[in-house]
Amino acid sequence: AQSVTQPDIHITVSEGASLELRCNYSYGATPYLFWYVQSPGQGLQLLLKYFSGDTLVQGIKGFEAEFKRSQSSFNLRKPSVHWSDAAEYFCAGVLGTGFQKLVFGTGTRLLVSP
Amino acid sequence: DGGITQSPKYLFRKEGQNVTLSCEQNLNHDAMYWYRQDPGQGLRLIYYSQIVNDFQKGDIAEGYSVSREKKESFPLTVTSAQKNPTAFYLCASYTGGGWNTGELFFGEGSRLTVL
Numbered sequence: 213a214q215s216v217t218q219p220d221i222h223i224t225v226s227e228g229a230s231l232e233l234r235c236n237y238s239y240g241a242t243p244y245l246f247w248y249v250q251s252p253g254q255g256l257q258l259l260l261k262y263f264s265g266d267t268l269v270q271g272i273k274g275f276e277a278e279f280k281r282s283q284s285s286f287n288l289r290k291p292s293v294h295w296s297d298a299a300e301y302f303c304a305g306v307l308g309t310g311f312q313k314l315v316f317g318t319g320t321r322l323l324v325s326p
Numbered sequence: 327d328g329g330i331t332q333s334p335k336y337l338f339r340k341e342g343q344n345v346t347l348s349c350e351q352n353l354n355h356d357a358m359y360w361y362r363q364d365p366g367q368g369l370r371l372i373y374y375s376q377i378v379n380d381f382q383k384g385d386i387a388e389g390y391s392v393s394r395e396k397k398e399s400f401p402l403t404v405t406s407a408q409k410n411p412t413a414f415y416l417c418a419s420y421t422g423g424g425w426n427t428g429e430l431f432f433g434e435g436s437r438l439t440v441l
Contacts, residue, residue, distance in 0.1 A: 255418075255432030263426040312374065312385070
């Protein structure tokens with residue numbers, strides 16, 4: 213079945229440490245892929261997106277993501293986490309034609325320890 | 327400032343009552359969407375509208391209704407037929423163009439609690 217999977221429900225990272233959030237997709241072609249961030253009680257903000265070309269995508273707030281076709285993955289990374297990065301992160305992908313084919317993962321909650 | 331305004335932010339209702347959540351945008355976007363967010367389930371599409379006077383069911387439309395009489399407005403009614411309405415509801419609008427150039431913009435959400 214076509215899907216976007218985020219295997220980690222929670223991740224705790226020390227402030228200043230590096231971060232990697234995992235995202236896998238199941239789709240017969242290369243999807244458009246997105247990472248969003250959501251602060252508590254707020255809407256979602258787009259961090260970055262991939263649609264073609266360079267497999268390493270730069271986004272806002274110092275985030276980047278790497279598309280790996282062989283692993284069907286689109287992991288989000290940040291070299292040094294700040295306390296303000298604590299939030300929920302959603303991976304999403306367009307798995308077909310039509311708006312309703314935008315599928316969100318279940319999210320990963322990032323906790324940042326001092 | 328351009329953006330999407332959802333109201334109310336918090337809403338409490340008794341079981342069996344219909345409730346309407348407001349979503350207004352001044353971004354001049356044609357397309358608007360409603361999502362439901364539950365813990366551990368991500369976002370699920372309820373309804374979407376790509377143009378005024380037209381809307382389509384999403385994955386979980388049962389128990390919900392919408393209207394799109396104006397470009398700026400896309401209200402969502404949670405009816406008494408919705409079996410488990412307590413959730414966080416997010417409205418979004420789309421800039422248009424393909425996914426390589428377009429972007430979804432989200433409101434700040436409405437939290438509905440049914441007592």
